[in-house]
Amino acid sequence: MNCTEFQEILSEFFEGGSNDEQKAHLQACPICSGLVADLDLIAREARQLQEFNEPSPRVWNSIEIALRREGLIRERQRGPSLVPPVTRRWHLAWLVPVATVVLITFGILVYQRGPREPQSVAQAPAAVSAPVANLQTSKAPLNVNNEDQQLLEAVGSRSPAVQAQYASNLQNVNAYIRDAEASAQADPNDEEAQQVVMDAYEQRATVYEMALDRSLP
Amino acid sequence: MARAQRAQLVSIVILATAICAAAEVRKEFRFTVRPRAAISITNQYGPISVRPSIGSQVIVVAILHSDKVEIDHDQNGNRVDILSHLLSETTAETGRVDYEVMVPADASVTLRSTTGLLRAEGLHGDVILEGSQANVEVHDISNAHVHVKTLNGLVTLSNIRNGHVEITSVGGNVVLNSVSGPHVQVNSTSGKIRYDGDFGNGGEYYLASHTGDIEASAPSDASIDVTARSVRGKVENDFPLEPKHTPFAVKAGSAFAGTMNKAASSVRLFSFSGKIHLKKR
Numbered sequence: 248m249n250c251t252e253f254q255e256i257l258s259e260f261f262e263g264g265s266n267d268e269q270k271a272h273l274q275a276c277p278i279c280s281g282l283v284a285d286l287d288l289i290a291r292e293a294r295q296l297q298e299f300n301e302p303s304p305r306v307w308n309s310i311e312i313a314l315r316r317e318g319l320i321r322e323r324q325r326g327p328s329l330v331p332p333v334t335r336r337w338h339l340a341w342l343v344p345v346a347t348v349v350l351i352t353f354g355i356l357v358y359q360r361g362p363r364e365p366q367s368v369a370q371a372p373a374a375v376s377a378p379v380a381n382l383q384t385s386k387a388p389l390n391v392n393n394e395d396q397q398l399l400e401a402v403g404s405r406s407p408a409v410q411a412q413y414a415s416n417l418q419n420v421n422a423y424i425r426d427a428e429a430s431a432q433a434d435p436n437d438e439e440a441q442q443v444v445m446d447a448y449e450q451r452a453t454v455y456e457m458a459l460d461r462s463l464p
Numbered sequence: 465m466a467r468a469q470r471a472q473l474v475s476i477v478i479l480a481t482a483i484c485a486a487a488e489v490r491k492e493f494r495f496t497v498r499p500r501a502a503i504s505i506t507n508q509y510g511p512i513s514v515r516p517s518i519g520s521q522v523i524v525v526a527i528l529h530s531d532k533v534e535i536d537h538d539q540n541g542n543r544v545d546i547l548s549h550l551l552s553e554t555t556a557e558t559g560r561v562d563y564e565v566m567v568p569a570d571a572s573v574t575l576r577s578t579t580g581l582l583r584a585e586g587l588h589g590d591v592i593l594e595g596s597q598a599n600v601e602v603h604d605i606s607n608a609h610v611h612v613k614t615l616n617g618l619v620t621l622s623n624i625r626n627g628h629v630e631i632t633s634v635g636g637n638v639v640l641n642s643v644s645g646p647h648v649q650v651n652s653t654s655g656k657i658r659y660d661g662d663f664g665n666g667g668e669y670y671l672a673s674h675t676g677d678i679e680a681s682a683p684s685d686a687s688i689d690v691t692a693r694s695v696r697g698k699v700e701n702d703f704p705l706e707p708k709h710t711p712f713a714v715k716a717g718s719a720f721a722g723t724m725n726k727a728a729s730s731v732r733l734f735s736f737s738g739k740i741h742l743k744k745r
Contacts, residue, residue, distance in 0.1 A: 409597070412597075412615070412616060413615075415635075416615055416616070416634050419634070419635065419653045419654050419674070419675070420634065422674070423653050423674040423736070426674065426695070426736045427736075430695060434712065436711065437712050439691075439711075439732070443672065446672055447653075449632060450632065450634055450651065450652075450653045450674075453613055453615070453632050453634055454615065454634055456613070457594075457596045457613075457615050460576075
């Protein structure tokens, strides 16, 4: 069993159903055992939450007295006070496991979405992609089209004459980045190739810097 | 009849010259600064030329080519800021300002322009020059940082001694004549790089271009530890180098590495598809 398979059956695991294979994975895998520990903590805190949020009977009495003094309660109700009867409070007890399940489900969803977050951040159009010499991150395709398009539109609105020059420069620096990353991937131990990746991104940053410089047209 | 026509022509020329002269306005500003002042000039259209002055005066002479542009100037302590302020509906012609500036030689200077020539000479303070289409010329600078950024302008540096030189040129060619320093770095996407000098005595030189050719000329007594690589282009070497170990596989025709004399300076030349030539002068 791997982590993905284990995380898919997390809900059942918390409902008490676990087999030997799952237990063995949990013992061997620090990531999944950490996740289970976190979710278990959330579940315990959720149970205590209900107790903490329940006001004491004195609070209810004080509210009732204040409301009567203000004349907002004119007729005495059948019950002696606004304090909910014990039986009614027990009826609300079903909320505790429901809240626990909701919190666990939420936790699982957040955990599973975790690794995808940086991708969506990297696709933010306003920012220039940071220099990345890390080969793992360079495997992701360079999402430059939207960014470049926005930049060219901004340049064109200020100075249409130079828009073509910026387009050509962007095309060239993007080719530079592709070559540099391919070269670095071909030989991860080649320090100079890593440096060239930085150089290529620096070139792109320069194009953006010049284009977005508001003090110049 | 011919005399009358000639007289008319001369009158028109005189009138046109007078109109042009009337449209140009000369302004002069003077600032007194302390040692190592910081001078910044931003000029959208038009050249900026900076030379050393005697004493502690910054003298700015600006030729405004129309009334569509103003000069904003400000001095805060030891910092002087000059800005060409474009008014509405300004073009490259009407917004043009030509600057002639004299600064104390130890001042650090920042010049920025889009189209005009940026020129600095005779200084020993830091020089920072930026311009998208502007050509850049830097001469006779010593013991200072020289940082240049340009998109397509030609960059020419000559007689830079003991410099910390960083040039980023996306598409413009870069020419270095007698440039030495502890650190000389040129990075370009498609510009050609030409170096002509002796690589000093104990510096680091890194010249890289994605598609541009790199040509470095040095005397036979240059003291260098050189590495040259072109991924898809050719490399040529005129020097008898002592072989040395490299962290990459040296493929004949696309890379070479070796040392010469005492190998005092490190020289790295890198291109993807440009040709690299280490020439003997």
